[in-house]
Amino acid sequence: MSELIPALSADELAAIDAEIAHAPYRDAVAVDALKIVQRHRGWVSDESLKAIARHLTMSADELEGVATFYNLIYRHPVGEKVILLCNSVSCWIKGCETLRARCREGLGIDYGQTTADKRYTLLPVTCLGACDKAPVLMLGDVLLENVNPAGLMATLGASGEEGT
Amino acid sequence: MNALDRALTHPLTRNVTPERRPFDLAAYEAGGGYGGLHTAIGKLTPAECLQIVKDSNLRGRGGAGFPTGLKWSFVPMEDGGPGHKYLICNADEMEPGTFKDRLLLECDPHQLIEGMILAAYTIGADVAYVFIRAEYLLAERLLREAIRDCYGKGYLGRNILGSGYNLDMHVHSSAGRYICGEETALISSLEGKRANPRAKPPFPQVSGLWGRPTIVNNVETLCNVPHIIERGAQWFNDLGLTEDAGTKMYGVSGRVKNPGCWELPIGTPIREILEGCAGGMEDGYAFRGLLPGGGSTDFLVAEHLDLAMDYGTIGKAGSRMGTGTMIVLDDRTCPVAFVQNLVAFFARESCGFCTPCREGLPWSAQLLAELEAGRGQAGDLDTLAMHVDFIGTPGNTHCALAPGAMEPLASGLKYFREDFQRHIDGRACPYCEREAAA
Secondary structure (H helix, E strand, C coil): CHHHCCCCCHHHHHHHHHHHCCCCCHHHHHHHHHHHHHHHHCCCCHHHHHHHHHHCCCCHHHHHHHHHHCCCCCCCCCCCEEEEEECCHHHHHCCHHHHHHHHHHHHCCCCCCECCCCCEEEEEECCCCCHHHCCCEEECCEEECCCCHHHHHHHHHHHHHHHC | CCHHHHHHHCCCCCCCCCCCCCCCHHHHHHCCCCHHHHHHCCCCCHHHHHHHHHHHCCECCCCCCCEHHHHHHCCCCCCCCCCCCEEEEEECCCCCCCCCHHHHHHHCHHHHHHHHHHHHHHHCCCEEEEEECCCCHHHHHHHHHHHHHHHHHCCCECCHHHCCCCEEEEEEECCCCHHHHCHHHHHHHHCCCCCCCCCCCCCCCCCCHHHCCEEEEEHHHHHHHHHHHHHCHHHHHHHCCCCCCCEEEEEEECCECCCEEEEEECCCEHHHHHHHHCCCECCCCCEEEEECCCCCCCCECHHHCCCECCHHHHHHCCCCCCCCEEEEEECCCCHHHHHHHHHHHHHHHCCCCCHHHHHHHHHHHHHHHHHHCCCCCCCHHHHHHHHHHHHHCCCCCCCCHHHHHHHHHHHHHHHCHHHHHHHHHCCCCHHHHHHHHC
16 A cells, blocks of 8 residues: 555655654654645645655644645645735735736636646735735745736736746 | 944844845844843843843733733743743734734844844743744745854854853744734644644643743744843833833835834824824825724724824724734725725634634625625624624634634724615615726
8 A cells, every 4th residue: 555655755855854853743844844845846746645644654634634724735736836916905905906807817817726828826815914015926936016917917927938 | 323322222123224135143243233142141040031021011012912021931940851941933924914023034033033042041941943934935044044153153052152051943934824823823833733723721831832831922022132131121111102111113004105114112103103104195095094903903093093002002992002013994995895805814814613713704704795795784784793792702712813803893893884884775885886987
């Protein structure tokens, strides 16, 4: 049975073990381990989840409970870049719904959806802590401030070309 | 203002210059940094440090405002055997409208680390964590670099400054969810579990992370500690304009001319922050109200603008100072939709553990969405008021999330009731109609 679960890579194991080294129990690093594997693979598949659970000596069901609790652990494949659109109150006042509409029109995606070309996934996110520069969003690892709806598609397009 | 004057009046932001990289260890020390560390470690006992922090009247800057020294005093200091004690910095800033800790983290990471070392020394913790939200990637990287440099310099690790005191420090990058900012939920999360809050008692000070004594403090709270230790409790008390002590990171967002975050003496009047620092309302917009300290605080309105922004004064006005970062409601933004945005946020972020929060918040959010869509019915406002009573009463829910969610709703119904009623009577949102006509 266990041989059906693919092994984690040496890099993933080393990063997870570095966290385990200063934790009192192996399963204490569940969130860290999920993030490490997601960083390498883009998301956490059922197979990855089982492999992590085995390495942490916890049940896959328990780890699934942890994984699905946290909105930034992706249990479905996501696009190359995740757009985290802040829709908390200060960004809402400053027009985040217009940005969402631009994503619908320009990319054809709403919250939770990925473009057909797998480049972008759109998700709402809790207040990003940059309310003086609202509206804001994160494109991958980059925070974009004072986002202008008219220029949003150009910004996304430019960023996509850089990445290819 | 010269550097010393600035350090004396604006201790938290004396090194904060967002346009450049933050000070590294050498530059931070050249500006007087780690002065608190050298003042305390090996020279003052933990009990003496605790007394200074108690006398300073520092209160928690994360929102609840609990006296920091008192919180620390609950940690057992007798030799508790071989187990660890923990200090955790709560850098999970997610309260809607709050953007102060990001500034402190990104602009002066060594200030936080110095505060954490001193706090850990005071409570006898041998392990410290920074629990930082996943999206604060720059802050996380800066903290990791700063911690590495502190190990190199002997400010972390074994036998700090030859005192025999040992402290390890780790950074934990989280994976989302607002509820992680609740201190017992944060502890659950740091243990690798779902971030469900825990019943209190036992309080974390006695039984926290892995069942050991644990203190959780906010970023801004900890950043105050080096200055208090170095300059003394009296200096800190003298900084405040009212009964509270120190400075406060105040912020304003919404339709104001100059949204931003400023360090000011605690107790600065709201009007001075709103009009003096934030420049007043944007042209074409008029003031209607504000949430003084994040999304889970009650509205204040024009009659409150001359009140001092401190814990007691804002509390007496029926709200909370919370995080001290205000969200302004203008006259072209619909109060019903504003409140709906907030209640929907808290409904989404509920951990789902207790029924009133899991079921009551989505029900409230849905009612508000129906009102906003022009499908409100007679009796809806009574139903909302019932939710406020039921969910908002402390003790009916497992933690403070749901009562917090009810604060903007309860006060919105009080101050903007006419707007709510017009949505029902006119079977439409009057603000949407006006925008459409414009």
